[in-house]
Amino acid sequence: MAEKTARATLPLEQATAKAVQRCIQSECGATYGIRERIYVCPRCGGPLEIEIRPSAPVSAAAELKKSWAARAVSREPRDVSGVWRYRELLPFEDSVPIVTLFEGHTPLYDAPRSAEYCGLARFRLKHQGCNPTGSFKDTGMTAAVTQAVLLGAHTAVCASTGNTAASLAAYAARAGLQSAILLPRGQISAAKLAQSLDYGAAVCEIEGNFDDCMRLIQELGDDPAIYVANSINPFRIEGQKTVAIELMEQCQWQTPDHVVVPGGNMGNSTALGKGFQELMDLGLIDRLPKLQVVQAEDSAPLARLFAGLKPAEKSGDARHLPETMAPVENPKTLATAIKIGAPVSWQKSLRAVVRSGGNILSVTEQEIADAKAIIGRDGIGCEPASATTVAGMKKLVAAGIVGREESVVGILTGHVLKDPDYVSRYHHGSLSLDSGEPGGAPKPIASAFPNAPQRVAANKAAILDNLARRR
Ligand code: F0G
Numbered sequence: 001m002a003e004k005t006a007r008a009t010l011p012l013e014q015a016t017a018k019a020v021q022r023c024i025q026s027e028c029g030a031t032y033g034i035r036e037r038i039y040v041c042p043r044c045g046g047p048l049e050i051e052i053r054p055s056a057p058v059s060a061a062a063e064l065k066k067s068w069a070a071r072a073v074s075r076e077p078r079d080v081s082g083v084w085r086y087r088e089l090l091p092f093e094d095s096v097p098i099v100t101l102f103e104g105h106t107p108l109y110d111a112p113r114s115a116e117y118c119g120l121a122r123f124r125l126k127h128q129g130c131n132p133t134g135s136f137k138d139t140g141m142t143a144a145v146t147q148a149v150l151l152g153a154h155t156a157v158c159a160s161t162g163n164t165a166a167s168l169a170a171y172a173a174r175a176g177l178q179s180a181i182l183l184p185r186g187q188i189s190a191a192k193l194a195q196s197l198d199y200g201a202a203v204c205e206i207e208g209n210f211d212d213c214m215r216l217i218q219e220l221g222d223d224p225a226i227y228v229a230n231s232i233n234p235f236r237i238e239g240q241k242t243v244a245i246e247l248m249e250q251c252q253w254q255t256p257d258h259v260v261v262p263g264g265n266m267g268n269s270t271a272l273g274k275g276f277q278e279l280m281d282l283g284l285i286d287r288l289p290k291l292q293v294v295q296a297e298d299s300a301p302l303a304r305l306f307a308g309l310k311p312a313e314k315s316g317d318a319r320h321l322p323e324t325m326a327p328v329e330n331p332k333t334l335a336t337a338i339k340i341g342a343p344v345s346w347q348k349s350l351r352a353v354v355r356s357g358g359n360i361l362s363v364t365e366q367e368i369a370d371a372k373a374i375i376g377r378d379g380i381g382c383e384p385a386s387a388t389t390v391a392g393m394k395k396l397v398a399a400g401i402v403g404r405e406e407s408v409v410g411i412l413t414g415h416v417l418k419d420p421d422y423v424s425r426y427h428h429g430s431l432s433l434d435s436g437e438p439g440g441a442p443k444p445i446a447s448a449f450p451n452a453p454q455r456v457a458a459n460k461a462a463i464l465d466n467l468a469r470r471r
Contacts, residue, residue, distance in 0.1 A: 019091035021234060022051045024348060026319045034091045037151050039221055039232050047348055050091045050234045052278060061282040064088055068249065082106070083139050086242045089278060091235070092146065099145045099175045101132035104242065108250040108409070111378040114390045117371070119397040123408050124256075125375070125389070126247055129382055129415030133195060136240065136268060136413045137167035143239030144229045145171040153227035155180050157220055159213030160230075161264065161337045162192030163414055168229045169199035180226075182206050182213040188336055189383075189419040209331065211342045214265075231267025232344045237274060240267065244275025247409060248285060256289045257406040258396075262388040262413055263293040263302060263360065264338035266349035272411070273352020289409070291358035292402075293349065294392030296333035296385075300362035301325055302346050306353070316355045321347065332436050334422060334445070335368055337385035337414060359401065365433050365445050367391035369426055373449035376423075381416030427451045 021032040023041035030043045034050065041048055068086060071079035078084045078094075082104015087094065108126045115123035128136030145168070148156045155178040158164045165181040165188075172179035181196055185205035196203050206213050214230065221228040231237060248255070259276075261269050269291060279285045295303045305325050312320045328341035343349070353360055363371075371394065372387035389410035396402040416423065425431040429450050432442035456466045 018093070019050050019052045021048045023047070024049050024318070024351070035151065037153075037224075037227070039218075039228055039234075047232070047345065048234045049274065049348060050238050052089055052091060061284055064282070065249075065253070065284065068245070077102070081142065082246055083142050083239050083242045086245045089242070089245070090143065090238055092143075096146065096150060098142065099149060099171055100142050101138060101170060101174060103131050103138040103142050103239075104246060106130045106243075106246070108247065109378070109380055111375065111380060111390075111410075113378045114371075114374050114380075114410075117374045118390060118394040118408075119404055120393065120402070120408055121405050123390070123393065123410065125378075125380055125410045125412050126243070126250070127380060127382070127412045128243065129386065129412055129418070133163075133166045133170045134415035134418055135163035135167060135383075136243065136411070137163050138171070139243055140231065140236035140238075140240035140267070140271065141167040141171045141229065144168075144227075144233055144236045145175050145177065147233075147235040148172075148177060148227040148229070149175050151227060154178060154225040156227045156229045157182070157217060158229045159183075159210060159217045160188070161210050161339060162188035162196075163337055163418070164230065165201065165203070166192050166195035166199070169196040169201035172201070173199045178202060179229075180204065182216055184209045184213055187339065189421065191418055191420060210265075210340050211327065211331075214342070214344060230344065231265055231270070237267060237271045237345075237348075240271030241275030241278070243411070244272050245279065248276075248279060251409070253285060254407075255285050255287050256409045258292055258358070258393075258402055258408045259289040259411065260292040260294060260389045260393050260396075260408065261411045262335075262338055262385045263295045263349065264299075264340045264343065264385065266293075266302065266343040266345035268411070268413065269293045270345045270348040270352055273349070273356060277352070277355070288356045291353045291356040292392060292396060293353055293358070293360045294388035295360070295362045296335050296338055296368060296388065297362045297364050299328060299331035299333045299339050299341060301328045301341060302343060302350065303360045303362040304328075305346075306350070306360035309354075314354050316357075318351050321350060321354070330436055332433065333368075334365055334431065334433055335384035335388065336419070337383060338388070359396070361392055361395060363388055363391040363395060365443070367394070369431060369445050370448045372423075373426060373447070373451075375412070376416065377449065380412070382412040383414035383416060383418040384422050386412040386414050 025046035
C-alpha cells in the first residue's frame with residue numbers, strides 16, 4: 001500500500017486548498033493533496049495525517065465557537081450531525097455531499113459512583129456508545145465514507161474487532177457502496193456481527209486474529225476499486241477528532257485536566273489528541289488535557305513501550321520518539337474490541353500522549369470487569385473495552401498521578417448492549433479468560449459486584465419478600 005498505485009479520481013488542482021495530507025515522519029514530512037487515495041506516505045511508508053489550513057484567519061477563530069453553538073439548534077442535516085457541525089476544521093468543501101447518520105451529540109454524564117470508586121471528587125463520562133451504531137466509530141466513518149464516495153470507490157473495506165465493521169457497514173449502506181469486512185473468526189461479539197449482517201456487509205471470517213486481518217487490509221488497499229476505512233485512513237481520524245471539540249463545548253471551554261480513553265488500534269487517542277491540539281493552535285483552549293490511554297494487560301504493546309521510554313523520549317519532541325514497537329504476538333482479553341497486538345496508529349497516538357504529558361498504562365481483566373459493573377451502577381453502562389477508562393483512572397489515582405480534585409473526563413467507546421454475553425456472565429459469576437494454551441485451564445474472573453437474576457414464586461408476597469432481601 002506504500003506504492004502510488006492508485007490515484008485520486010479528482011485531479012489534484014481540484015483538491016481543496018483547505019488541507020493537505022502530510023507524512024508525520026520528521027525527516028520526511030512530504031505533503032499530498034487531500035483527494036489522493038493513499039493511506040501511508042508513498043515516499044517513505046510513514047503514517048499520514050491531515051493538516052488543516054483554516055480559511056478564516058486565526059483572529060476570527062473565536063467566531064467559530066459562536067457558529068458552532070448556533071448550529072446546535074439548526075435543522076440542516078450538516079448542522080444536525082455532531083461531526084459536520086464543525087466543518088471548518090474538516091478537510092472537505094462545503095459543497096461535498098455528505099454521508100451521515102446524524103452521529104455525534106453524545107451525552108456527557110456525571111458518574112458519581114465511578115468517581116467514588118476511583119477516589120475522585122468528580123468523574124464525567126462522555127458516552128460515544130450513544131452514536132447511531134452504538135460506538136465511537138461513527139464519528140470517523142461519516143468522514144471516511146464521504147471521502148470514499150468522492151474518490152469513486154466501489155467497495156469500502158475494514159478489518160475489525162466488530163465496531164468498525166458495524167459502523168462501516170451502516171455508512172456504506174447509506175451511501176449505496178459495497179462494504180467488505182474482515183473479522184477474526186469466533187473472536188467478536190455476536191451482537192456486533194449481527195449489526196454488520198443486517199446492514200448488508202460482505203462479512204469475511206478470517207482464520208487468525210485482528211492483526212492478521214489488518215495485514216490483509218493493507219494488501220487489499222492497493223486495489224484501485226477498494227477504499228480502506230480503518231483508522232490508518234487519516235479521514236477517519238478527522239471525523240473522530242470532532243469529539244474533542246464537542247467535549248470542549250460541553251465543558252464550556254474549560255479544559256479538563258485529564259481525558260482517559262481505551263487503547264486498541266490507537267485511532268481514538270490519535271484523533272482526540274489531534275482535536276485538542278488544533279483547538280490549542282487556534283487559541284480556542286489554552287492548554288491540552290493530559291491524554292491517558294488504557295490497554296488491556298495482555299494486549300498492551302504500547303503500554304509496555306511507554307513504560308520503557310527514556311525521559312527524552314517523553315519530552316514531546318517527535319524527533320525523539322522510538323521508531324519501532326514490539327507487537328504482542330498472541331493478544332488476549334475478554335474486552336475483544338481491544339484485543340490487538342500490533343496497533344497501526346501507535347506512532348501518532350504516542351506522539352499525542354507525550355505532547356499532552358499523559359500516560360499509556362494497562363489494566364487487568366479483573367479491573368476491567370469490576371469497573372464495567374460500576375459504570376453500570378451509575379446507570380450508564382458500556383461495553384468491556386470502554387471500562388478500561390474507569391479501571392485505568394482508579395490506578396492513576398492510587399498511584400498519585402491523578403489528584404482527587406482534578407477534573408477528569410472518560411470516553412466510553414461502546415454501548416452496553418454491544419456485548420451482552422460478557423455482561424450476563426459477569427453477573428452470573430461465570431466470566432473466565434481462556435488461557436490461550438492448548439489444554440490450558442481458563443482463568444476465572446471474580447465478580448465483585450454480581451447481580452444475577454433470582455427465581456421468585458409467582459405471587460406478590462414472595463416478590464416483596466425477595467425485594468426486601470435485596471435492598
Ligand atoms: N473501544 C471500543 C468499543 C472499540 O471498538 C475499540 C476499537 C476501541 C475502544 C479502541 O479504539 O482502536 O481507536 O484505539 N475497535 C476497533 C474495531 C479496533 O475494529 O472495532 P482504537
